[in-house]
Amino acid sequence: MRVLVADDHPLFRAALRQALMLAVPDADIAEAHDVETLRAAAGAGAEPDLVLLDLLMPGAKSFAPLAWLRSQFPGTAVMIVSANEDPDVIRRARLFGAAGYVVKSAAPSELISAIRAVADCGEWFPAGIAAMARRAEDSRELLATRLNSLTPQQFRVLELAARGRLNKQIAAELSIEETTVKAHVSAALAKLGVRNRTQASVLFRELEISETAYARER
Secondary structure: OEEEEEOOOHHHHHHHHHHHHHHOOOOEEEEEOOHHHHHHHHHOOOOOOEEEEOOOOOOOOOOHHHHHHHHHOOOOEEEEEEOOOOHHHHHHHHHOOOOEEEEOOOOHHHHHHHHHHHHOOOOEOOHHHHHHHHHHHHHHHHHHHHHHOOOHHHHHHHHHHHOOOOHHHHHHHHOOOHHHHHHHHHHHHHHHOOOOHHHHHHHHHOOOOOHHHHHHHO
């Protein structure tokens, strides 16, 4: 079995190599420390059977290396080994074709089990985190459904309210009566299933893309 370990930290590459020697004793192991060396190593010789891939290597801190591997080497199993424990990141890695995902805080025995599972043409995703990903997805779908039930004016009024605007400010900005603003806010809160503006603000933050997440995907 030809295995490629792609991670920019030498000590962690050494740890992954040690885990591989226990999980797949006869593996032929190559290493890469950034996207360029990953591409070179993957294309040198026979197609890799397994790639252990860090998402945050220099050259592309995104899912691009995973997507590239899946498109260029469809027979290669890719297992993500990352410090990122975000359920949404795990869900998206699976969507882009990863056969497994192990967080770097996992115990060595867990890492070895994951490698064995993926090397045997199976999958391995942390049960607890995978469940969190499903719950997060269900929550977003529910939020989308509730937001879609708002009229355009209700959405606009509640969006401004969630940003901290007062009723009189919203009325002035939208050229409507303050009593109309109150009616729209009350109706929108009821449709979203929240009691007050603070809870509505929390829901609206679900629509935001954090600077950290944006930088990670660039």
